[in-house]
Amino acid sequence: MRNRRRTEDDMHNRERWLISYADFITLLFGFFVVMYSVSSVNEGKYKVLSETLTGVFNAPQRSVEPITVGEHTSRPDAADSQIVAPPVAQAPANDADGEQGRSQALQSIANQFQDEFETLINQGLITVETSSEWIELSLQNSLLFGSGNAEPHYDAFPVVESIARILVGHDNAIRVEGFTDNQPIRTSAYPSNWELSAARAAAIVRLLAQNEVDPQRMAAIGYGQFQPVARNDTAEGRSRNRRVVLLISRDASIRGAVR
Template sequence: MNSKDNANKYEMEFNNNWLITYSDMITILLCFFIIFFLFTSEELTSLHTVKESLNNQLDILSNENKDLKMKNDSLAAQLFGLHKNEKGQASTNDDFMTFLEKNNLQDQVDVIENERGLLIRFRDSVLFQSGQSGISQDGYLLLDKIGEQLQQVTNNIIVEGYTDNVPIRTKEYPSNWELSVARSIEVVKYLTETKGIARNRVSVSGYGERNPIDSNSTAEGRANNRRIEIIIAN
């Protein structure tokens, strides 16, 4: 083979080399797009799964929210629609607040609605002398007004007595527990014997220093803990 033929041969081989490179590039691109498609497909599937899961969770939360709203509406109806007497007159928190304002009793009595019913709270100093269970003259005047309002309801009534944690050891009251019970009994006796509230509607409890509503480390806190509570039960 002469030099001219050799030159033509090398030229053909050189000219054909780009086809190999091009073919490899096409193959690599094809592989890339196949892999990309696979990842994209898996990602879309995952996103779809996540979307379905979120939709299910939203449905569950929506149903739970509806249940909670129904329970809340039911509780609100019980709290604000209870305490009706035989004539259908409602005795609610608003009624008692109006009653207290009308009789200038806001500084002596607190009215609170909770899960138990309507709670009327008196500081012990409003009704009793220190360390005593006998109701004071001012206490009788206050209970007389409150008793008139209690006559308007037919719900059961609970009277509870509380003290602070300062020990009491007298001959009449060896402990705070006995003092708290005695005070509750005196209130119940007045409501049933003087105000004519049926005995079978009323119960009495004394808790002594248990269940404080404030700190016993300060004089003000101890004063808040010494209290009588009348609960108009749900």
């Protein structure tokens, strides 16, 4: 009886390797299934993914470093200098003799702004006003910048690019003005609203220059909170006061337009 039990135990011990072997075969099968699935690439999906990644990495950089006017003074490097100084546009479209011709060209620019920004005008984010000597294109701050910031956010780029496309073929002087509400700001970068408004105006000038608008045509001015268009004791009024205004002159001389 004891020998029979020992024989059964010996047979059981000799067959234990089959369990390990079966586990190994199962894992090996699973490994080959995974390898096969990985090697079976959908060519169409791969092509779409490849084109998407190529478009992302080859897209132009959409950022403008805010101008620091407080404790930390920024110095433009060589790359920035190359961006801010593009070739001078050589295609003035309003060379007609006399004030009448330039006034007609100015009205044509205003009409293009009205058509390009019809949706944003209806939303109250952009206004266009004209006179015989100026176009006043006013953009709400929420369209361009974050709170207390002079770095344009991503949605600002297509707006400024559209403005540049309209202006690049003309020689009109452009004065970019920055305005804030009366809420005080005091940071290392912007000690007051003067610096913040000036930095925002300069950021828009730099974006226009990046889009081939001649820098010699432009000036950047900051008014802080001291030229409001609405009351500052309501949220709606403060929102209207936070704005950037582009004044496009009938004339070509920027110094003459500023005076």
